[in-house]
Amino acid sequence: MALSSWKELPIGTIITEPGNAREFKTGDWRSQRPIWDSEKCIHCLFCFIYCPDSSIKVNEEGKMTGIDLDYCKGCGICAEECPKEAIHMEIEKR
Amino acid sequence: MPSLKELSKNADLFTGGHRACSGCAGPIVIKQVLSVAGPQTIASLSTGCMEVVSTIYPYTAWNIPYIHVAFETAASALSGVEAAYQVLRRKGKVKGKWNLIAFSGDGGTYDIGFQGLSGAVERGHDFLYVCYNNEAYMNTGIQRSSATPRGAHTTTSPAGTVIPGKKQFHKNLVEVIAAHGAPYVAQAIPSNWADFTRKVRKALDTEGPTVIDILAPCPLGWRYPSNKTIEVARLAVECKFWPLYEVENGKYKLNYRPRKEVPVEEWLRLQGRFAHLFTPENEHIIKEIQEGVDRRWESLLEKCG
Numbered sequence: 125m126a127l128s129s130w131k132e133l134p135i136g137t138i139i140t141e142p143g144n145a146r147e148f149k150t151g152d153w154r155s156q157r158p159i160w161d162s163e164k165c166i167h168c169l170f171c172f173i174y175c176p177d178s179s180i181k182v183n184e185e186g187k188m189t190g191i192d193l194d195y196c197k198g199c200g201i202c203a204e205e206c207p208k209e210a211i212h213m214e215i216e217k218r
Numbered sequence: 219m220p221s222l223k224e225l226s227k228n229a230d231l232f233t234g235g236h237r238a239c240s241g242c243a244g245p246i247v248i249k250q251v252l253s254v255a256g257p258q259t260i261a262s263l264s265t266g267c268m269e270v271v272s273t274i275y276p277y278t279a280w281n282i283p284y285i286h287v288a289f290e291t292a293a294s295a296l297s298g299v300e301a302a303y304q305v306l307r308r309k310g311k312v313k314g315k316w317n318l319i320a321f322s323g324d325g326g327t328y329d330i331g332f333q334g335l336s337g338a339v340e341r342g343h344d345f346l347y348v349c350y351n352n353e354a355y356m357n358t359g360i361q362r363s364s365a366t367p368r369g370a371h372t373t374t375s376p377a378g379t380v381i382p383g384k385k386q387f388h389k390n391l392v393e394v395i396a397a398h399g400a401p402y403v404a405q406a407i408p409s410n411w412a413d414f415t416r417k418v419r420k421a422l423d424t425e426g427p428t429v430i431d432i433l434a435p436c437p438l439g440w441r442y443p444s445n446k447t448i449e450v451a452r453l454a455v456e457c458k459f460w461p462l463y464e465v466e467n468g469k470y471k472l473n474y475r476p477r478k479e480v481p482v483e484e485w486l487r488l489q490g491r492f493a494h495l496f497t498p499e500n501e502h503i504i505k506e507i508q509e510g511v512d513r514r515w516e517s518l519l520e521k522c523g
Contacts (some may be wrong), residue, residue: 127276143281145272153240154394169222173253173411174448176245178234186223195234199241199437200445215444 150177154198156213158191164210171211172204219416225253236279241444243324243434243451245272245279247350248406253420257282259317260299260508264292266323267357267436268350290331291490292322293338300343312431317422318345324365325355327431328389339398339427346421347429349391352436360439364389367459368510369503370491372439377494382503387510395429396465402428404464404473409451413462413473418462433460441490450488455484458515463522470521482508485518 127133143144167187172180179196181189191202191211203211231252233310238245244267252259260283263269264508269286272279287295296318306312322331327349335347354372355361362372369379375384393405402424406414414432421428435451437444454460455474462474483504486492495503 137275139276140277141286142278143230143233145277145279146233148235148237149279150235150237166410169226171249172226172229173222174246174408176238176240176242176249176447177236177246177250178229178232182226182229186221186226191235197240199447200443201241201447205448206443 126193134146145191149194150197151194154193154196156198156200157193157197157216158198158200158202158211159214160188160191161210161212166208166210168207170207174201174205176201219412220254220419222411224236225250225415228253228256231257231259231281231396232272233279233281235277236272237274239436239438239444241437241447242271243436243447244268244350244352245409246271246447247348247432247434248321250408250411250414251321251348251418252282254415255317255319255402255422257435258314259283259319260303261285262287262292262299264320264322264326265289266326268321268323270357271311277471282501289326290334292326292331292334293345294334296320296345296347297338297341297343300345303449304344318343320345320347322349322351323356324349324351326365327351328364328391333486335395335429337396339395339400339429342426344425345427346418347427348418349431350434351391351413351431352434352439353388354436354439356436356439365391365440368507369495371494372491382494382500383492391431392429392463392465392512396468399468400429400465401426402464402466403462404430405462406430406432407415407455407460407462408432408434409448410455410462410474417464433458434442439491441493442488446488450485451486453480453488455482457482457511459485459511461515461518470518470523472522482511 177195179192262285335348362375369383371383377383404417456476463472
């Protein structure tokens, strides 16, 4: 929702695009990066249900397909809760 | 009970890109609620952590109709939405069933929004109220609320030479709302998603006002590493500080009984806000907290029969 001046603000300053926080990438907050090992993953989706940043990608068959680093803030909950140690954290290098 | 595969279908109703702290339990709670409720949901959210982080103008993380209201009015604003919804439905202008859910923190529920919630429950509006309880006013910098537990350090109950953290025990919201005669009230935890999502489903299927109080650990205010959020939540249940139970039409039911005795000390030790209790002069407070937890647990067991 790009606004060039205050005159374009909708009445009541409502936000007309639901879910547009997607445009704001919080991935650059990260000091640790989760590394996913697809070999060890059993697709239990515990990482999905416990991820605060909606960063676990799950496809239509209910299989985990990876981690969305655009939004992941590197909290490490997924690595902590994974029953198979399929995710581990590494220091983020930029 | 829905499986995680089914819940993952509604993954995009609360998007990434919100500005919650790393490891915050608030978004986990909202995500779990919306994954059960689905896209036919209207949410109201009072001022608090989740409002501040999810709707920084001109962005919103909510992919459903959403209204932000003042601190004390999550329940009263949604009462109005519910009244309008009932009229529009009667006139045939709204199709299908919509879920109405109010979200608020412990400050907006236990303290500031309490009269709004009490009134809405008394009037009997058909909605679900979810209190994500992080046990203090976290977004303004960790001030005590009536949900803050005994002994916790906050900026308005600072541990030092005068007082050893908060002097009072926390309020029991579930019993307060149950005393209103609400048809369904429950206490839940994000670490037990199966129990929580079942409670959300049950609350949405119940006609009338329903309330769920869910503990939402806060890495910043509780002072623990961000990856321990779920572990801290789990231990709160295991040590009986936060029992999982529900009250259906005045009937109490315990949903989970810890298998082994875990002293509350183990849960306190994980959190920096209780660090000052582990000194010789403050040790008696840990004993007091344990006694308080035991007393509440025994009284709960009695009510559950």
